[in-house]
Amino acid sequence: MNSKQIIENVFWVGAQDFKRRLFDSLVPTPDGTSYNAYLIKGSQKTVLIDTVDPTMSEVLLQNLVSLNITKIDFIISNHAEQDHSGSIPFLLRQYPEAKVVTNEKCKDQLTHLLNINPEKIITIKDNETLDLGNFTLRFIFAPWVHWPETMFTYLQEPNILFSCDFLGSHFASTDIFSKDLDEILPQFKLYYAEIMMPYRAQIKSHLQKLDTIKPAIIAPSHGPIHLLPSRPISAYKQWASDNVKNETVLMYVSMHGSTEKMANHLLSELTRQGIKVHLFELSSTDIGKLASALVDAGSLIFGGPTVVNGLHPLLAYAAYLVSMLKPKARLITMFGSYGWAQKMQEQLLNILSSTKAEVIPGVFCKGCPNNESMQALSNLATEISHRHKSFGQESF
Numbered sequence: 001m002n003s004k005q006i007i008e009n010v011f012w013v014g015a016q017d018f019k020r021r022l023f024d025s026l027v028p029t030p031d032g033t034s035y036n037a038y039l040i041k042g043s044q045k046t047v048l049i050d051t052v053d054p055t056m057s058e059v060l061l062q063n064l065v066s067l068n069i070t071k072i073d074f075i076i077s078n079h080a081e082q083d084h085s086g087s088i089p090f091l092l093r094q095y096p097e098a099k100v101v102t103n104e105k106c107k108d109q110l111t112h113l114l115n116i117n118p119e120k121i122i123t124i125k126d127n128e129t130l131d132l133g134n135f136t137l138r139f140i141f142a143p144w145v146h147w148p149e150t151m152f153t154y155l156q157e158p159n160i161l162f163s164c165d166f167l168g169s170h171f172a173s174t175d176i177f178s179k180d181l182d183e184i185l186p187q188f189k190l191y192y193a194e195i196m197m198p199y200r201a202q203i204k205s206h207l208q209k210l211d212t213i214k215p216a217i218i219a220p221s222h223g224p225i226h227l228l229p230s231r232p233i234s235a236y237k238q239w240a241s242d243n244v245k246n247e248t249v250l251m252y253v254s255m256h257g258s259t260e261k262m263a264n265h266l267l268s269e270l271t272r273q274g275i276k277v278h279l280f281e282l283s284s285t286d287i288g289k290l291a292s293a294l295v296d297a298g299s300l301i302f303g304g305p306t307v308v309n310g311l312h313p314l315l316a317y318a319a320y321l322v323s324m325l326k327p328k329a330r331l332i333t334m335f336g337s338y339g340w341a342q343k344m345q346e347q348l349l350n351i352l353s354s355t356k357a358e359v360i361p362g363v364f365c366k367g368c369p370n371n372e373s374m375q376a377l378s379n380l381a382t383e384i385s386h387r388h389k390s391f392g393q394e395s396f
């Protein structure tokens, strides 16, 4: 796909990767992704903001050639991760007079990740500006979007914020603009869940910066450019807030059906109590959908059988994912079936040891669940419902 004009002298020159199905060998990208790079033709200086994944360097070059770009003065690096920085060495060979502009932390990463000559890198400080003639760029440090060196680049006069991974989405499309967030909401939420959610505290601070700037256009590093930024900003404000919804994520795996009976009973009891249940059978679960469901849930429930003498590996994986993504759920509990050994709860809580959520003791039964076990599960559902109601009316 060719370059596209955003406003006069400001262009999208990135690459659409329609085929990519997995990111970081972890994050599902069912709709592909884009690596957004932006070119600004100032009256005195020409600037490229970020590059593309190194697998698509030639696409970026062709976009620049199609715009007759024979000289680049500065390549701004908002983020050292290779899907945005990986083509910098290639670009420096094509445009040897170009200098890379970034912050000290990013310089350190670029030199170690890509062996870029430090003498080619100019470092800037937070809020420093760069004069392009008729345009002015301002660099706004935004650490932990989602690496420590990340920053925003703000094009002041036309009020465009190049927001790095912040407010991005893994979504490849020939339409690079978004006016209606609903059209990309699943991809936008999945991106938040998998990439941003562990950094909720920092997100709140970045959102405050955006409230000050009030950008007219937000151009992230992945997915469509937001022409109406208020809605994606509101979504991040809701997701990053401490408010939870009257929803639970019920993750389970079963070997011979006992745990599944317990899961189904809990599902029906929780639903009867008015709680929306996101049910995931872990041997067939899409990890992206699971991550998205974690964003708003008030509680998390883990169910599994005992294998050898402990946790089923699929449940261990789900618990590790939860521990890594740090959802804001306020309650955790568990259930399961065992034969002769019972270390599942202990092992699960070890994996979840960093969570701040309260743990409600789980329900475990030997073999197939009997009436007593089912009653204990009903009581557990009632307890969860009471706790959800105490989380605050604004969440319901």
Ligand code: FEO
Residues within 6 Å of the ligand: 079, 081, 082, 083, 084, 145, 146, 165, 221, 222
């Ligand atoms: Fe899209 Fe953190 O790189």
